[in-house]
Amino acid sequence: MISNASENRVGIAHVGAHVPALRLSAGQTASAWGRRAGLGRCAVADYDEDALTMAADAAILALADGAGPVDGRTAVYLGSTTMPYADKGNASVLASILGGDPGSRVMDFAGSVRAGVSGVLAALDALQARSVERAVVAAADTRQAAPGDPLELMLGHAGAALILSPADDQSLATIEATYSYSEDFADHWRRDTDRFVRAGDAKFVRDKGFVRLTVAGLQGLAAAAGIGVQAIEWVVCPLPGARTASAAARRAGVDESRVVGGSIQAETGYTGAPAPFLGLIEALQKAEPGQRIAVVGYGSGCDCLLLEVQEGVRRLQRSPVFPGVCSNARDVPGYAEYLRWRGHLEGGDASQPYTSLALLWREKPAYARLIGQECGQCGAIQYPPRPACGSCGARDALADKRLSPVGSVTSVTEDYLLPVPHPPVVMAVIDMDGGGRFYTQIVNVAAGDVAPGSRVRLSVRRLHDGGAVHHYFWKGVLLDTGGAAET
């Protein structure tokens, strides 16, 4: 436990979140299990989303808040219990997408849903030790309960990211104290051989797990900071179930009106590793400079942060993360289709597109970071990189040029032939701001949503799994309806 000395304080500089567009609700699942529909609803990953894509998108949005590029002095940490790779770096994939330098410190935090806040503690130590100058801490989860388990609609999917750096006048908040509490407790768990998260006895888990351990965390955090829990204006302690966090806060002696994070959880369900980050973002959107926020990262005990809100929070409040990232919400096309995406219904196309690990290694800067070329002779910007300019043929005049990730649609089609999990695939030609053209799929749109002039940003999605490798690439996300609404 520590209480920070003011000359070496660490701030949260930027935040970002990714909430999948799709929602699964009891109205869709109940009939499959012969039940009456209840009220459960959660955000679920699309067929091309996973913990890495959601973490990457959240980190990209956080970095787009004026953070500048990720360099060799920036740590890239990823917290998740549902890493796409069980044996191979995951944060290293994230770092390559974010432009991490080979010198970047890269770590995976896993094993418990507290992994995101654990990553913040590790980043805090590294920043205070001046081992790194900045840290991107991203967290995401796609936790699955067995189809039909009541837990299925409680566990939502999302990603979030915090960028930490030495406190300055731009900081959204500063980290004032931390507290960690460890106890082996089987509340929700998944063995190494399990596909699904399972839960212990609901009442026992709630009382002796979620509530008791969160109380221990909040009281320990207040003690570490030398304050009473009453002095904490906002409490973020996301837990499974709609009212569990309020119950835990009340038991810790905090008025439940101070508990924040319920709005985003009502949208997403309990998201695991990113949940404390999402709750913190919601708190930052409400808090006044000078107020304190406690963040409890629950899981086999808890990792806790005490933050003091700073003037920089006004910037976030002028362009809030929520509810914007939830604005494209739509139901999954159907429960059966959702189960098919998750591999619970077998059959259909098992296409395994060609891949080459040597090619992917060689071309990584181009595909991971959108590095194209600018021709010094004719000025054309081309992508992907080629030995000669595609416009004037110059061979010695090409310099690396990163494409803007934002652009406007020039033409678009809805293709019904391609074997994708949910046809049609919407393919668009996008002319990027500042030059260069991209050609890719547009996600989470229906036929007619995209038209010439539509504004699009590029986001990382999982393209296919040819060769038993996850292939990540850029797809377009509609920013607005462009000219479509007006014409």
Add this chain to the structure above:
Amino acid sequence: MSISREVAVIGIGTTAFGENFEQGYLDMAGEAVSRAIDDAGIEPGEIGAGALGTAYAYEYTTEGNSGASLAEATGLYGIPLVRVANYCASGMEAVRYAALSIAAGECDVAIAAGVEKMRDVDPRGSLVAIHHAKGHPLYCKGRTAPGIFSLVARRCEEVHGNMRPAMTAVAVKNHEHGVHNPDAHLRKPVTSEDVESSPFTSAPLRLLDCCPTTDGAAAVILARPEVARRLGRHPAVLIAGSGTIADAGYFNAQFNGQWDLLGFSSTRKAAAMAYRQAGISDPWNEIDVAEVHDCFTITELVNYEDLGFCERGKGGELALSGETGQGGKLPVNLSGGLKSCGHPIGATGARMTVEITRHLRGAAGDRQARGARRGLAHTLGGPGSTASVMVLECAD
């Protein structure tokens, strides 16, 4: 040096185009070549060189990776035979290669064959599978052949207005033409309602805007003009001009920000090259019959513009005028085009050469273009990456 009027077409032959389940790749190649040799009235031993056009060997078929497949199919051993591949323009490139062999003095008689065996797999197992499962692991995933040209159709609709009536007119016209071609894959007329109620393949293109997936082979025998005169079997047909242009790569065509998506510069440049050799300055008035690459109906419309048959942006009007149908001023795709014949990729350019030769000989039967003295054939490859244009004319 150009090959203009240095090379004559002396023999032509094709298989039927269709789902040739009873024929393999080598069977089709052998049949088309035998027909061409018989048509020419030469001995096989007179052939001194040749080329085989096949776009995708070893992708959905088991043959065609080398000119050796042509030797194996025909018994033409002991001469230079090579395979050429140039996307959908492969067949016409085989003809051009054979012509260049003659013009370069390597031989007096050469053969070109185009062969593609696509239906040993299901229709989505050929081109759709290539786009989805083959090629670069990341770039252009989500693209299909109609998906490429539907982007052009959408862009044309944005700039020129509704293209649907003209696209429908092309489908109706080429299906009507195909009824009169005994070798066409699809030999049935379609109505505007049929076209416009067919399901989307890649919007705005519908199923009846697309050519089918087809097997087929075509072959031509080329020779020095004096050989043609000596044989005297057919009215002599000469290659007046031949242009091939590679104007973009496969992926970077799609990513090239300079492309306006309203037509294909490769076609415009290949046409300029062929017209220069042939001495054509006003193609609309100097060409009597044409076979153009109508892989999709929108492609035929932009081809009109790129080939100089009309001003840019006026392809739709031209299609609706009826002047490119049978009996019009410049009938296009009297064979039925790719739309009705189908598009066995490597065979198409050779088939077009056969078709134009028939019209110039006056031997096209009830689909004959009346009084045709000069004809054009055009193929487009990749996402407009490459194009070939050939102008043929009567020698006298």
